[in-house]
Amino acid sequence: MKLQYLGTAAAEGAPALFCRCAFCQYARRAGSREIRTRSGAMLDGRIKIDFGPDSYKHELDNGLDYSAVRSLLITHTHEDHFDIEDIALRRPTFAHIPEGEPPMTLYGNERVGERLAGVKSDWLAFRRVKPFETVDVEGYAVTPLEAVHCVSRDGGLWPVTFEGRTLYRSEEALFYLIEKDGKRLLYAHDTDEFTPTDMEFLAGRRLDLVSLDCTNGRLDVSYVGHMGATENRRVRERLIARGAADERTVFVANHFSHNGLLPYGELQALLPDFLIAYDGMTVEV
Numbered sequence: 455m456k457l458q459y460l461g462t463a464a465a466e467g468a469p470a471l472f473c474r475c476a477f478c479q480y481a482r483r484a485g486s487r488e489i490r491t492r493s494g495a496m497l498d499g500r501i502k503i504d505f506g507p508d509s510y511k512h513e514l515d516n517g518l519d520y521s522a523v524r525s526l527l528i529t530h531t532h533e534d535h536f537d538i539e540d541i542a543l544r545r546p547t548f549a550h551i552p553e554g555e556p557p558m559t560l561y562g563n564e565r566v567g568e569r570l571a572g573v574k575s576d577w578l579a580f581r582r583v584k585p586f587e588t589v590d591v592e593g594y595a596v597t598p599l600e601a602v603h604c605v606s607r608d609g610g611l612w613p614v615t616f617e618g619r620t621l622y623r624s625e626e627a628l629f630y631l632i633e634k635d636g637k638r639l640l641y642a643h644d645t646d647e648f649t650p651t652d653m654e655f656l657a658g659r660r661l662d663l664v665s666l667d668c669t670n671g672r673l674d675v676s677y678v679g680h681m682g683a684t685e686n687r688r689v690r691e692r693l694i695a696r697g698a699a700d701e702r703t704v705f706v707a708n709h710f711s712h713n714g715l716l717p718y719g720e721l722q723a724l725l726p727d728f729l730i731a732y733d734g735m736t737v738e739v
């Protein structure tokens with residue numbers, strides 16, 4: 455499987471919209487790998503993962519053709535991952551699609567279905583997916599796992615316990631295990647450290663590629679919902695301890711906020727056992 459990282463920043467991009475912090479000023483001058491657009495990836499040139507507000511730029515910059523994409527895996531509905539207004543441009547007159555072609559199917563949680571209900575047409579379809587229930591997507595076995603994301607300490611819909619704390623979920627955010635031809639890829643954005651149920655599910659399933667949320671970069675923060683370098687290292691060790699990874703597993707840190715971001719080389723020094731994602735990077739396993 456070939457995973458192409460199209461956008462590798464968190465919601466505000468890096469440099470961030472409107473930001474004048476030291477990192478963002480440096481990134482604007484440095485260009486190249488220091489410029490990161492909003493999150494999204496492409497698997498084997500055919501399965502799109504998330505569709506944020508920079509997806510159109512990703513299509514142009516990488517010579518992609520979204521008109522041929524049949525499957526879109528959505529992790530959650532935060533705007534940097536799910537631009538419903540751009541997705542809705544697949545409807546007639548905005549897009550001309552030959553008669554008889556199948557619709558593009560969005561796989562996602564209940565909230566994705568609700569948002570799509572208002573624009574659903576013959577050209578867009580929805581399939582609700584749930585944690586730990588594997589679905590076939592164009593010959594790939596895709597299993598959603600439960601992300602620790604879209605959570606807060608008060609309010610929200612579902613109480614969940616995470617590391618001894620009660621939190622409330624506003625939606626069932628997911629991340630994806632994708633398997634094909636004996637290879638396994640884990641795309642874990644956005645999420646905090648994995649739940650015990652996720653770890654139990656992954657135990658003994660050796661992963662070839664693990665892509666971890668590194669929003670906080672060098673920072674150690676107390677809020678729940680994303681990871682940084684410290685948590686990434688810990689998740690790697692736990693996966694290895696549970697037989698879900700070994701020294702051949704490729705680990706990638708991805709989805710960076712400007713707040714915890716260091717120049718590319720310094721970030722690589724901070725996470726020597728990881729590849730540091732950059733816009734356009736391709737990893738094949």
Ligand SMILES: [Zn+2]
Nearest residue numbers: 464465534644
């Ligand atoms: Zn995000």
Ligand SMILES: [Zn+2]
Nearest residue numbers: 473475478712
């Ligand atoms: Zn900044």
Ligand SMILES: [Zn+2]
Nearest residue numbers: 530532603644
């Ligand atoms: Zn998010």
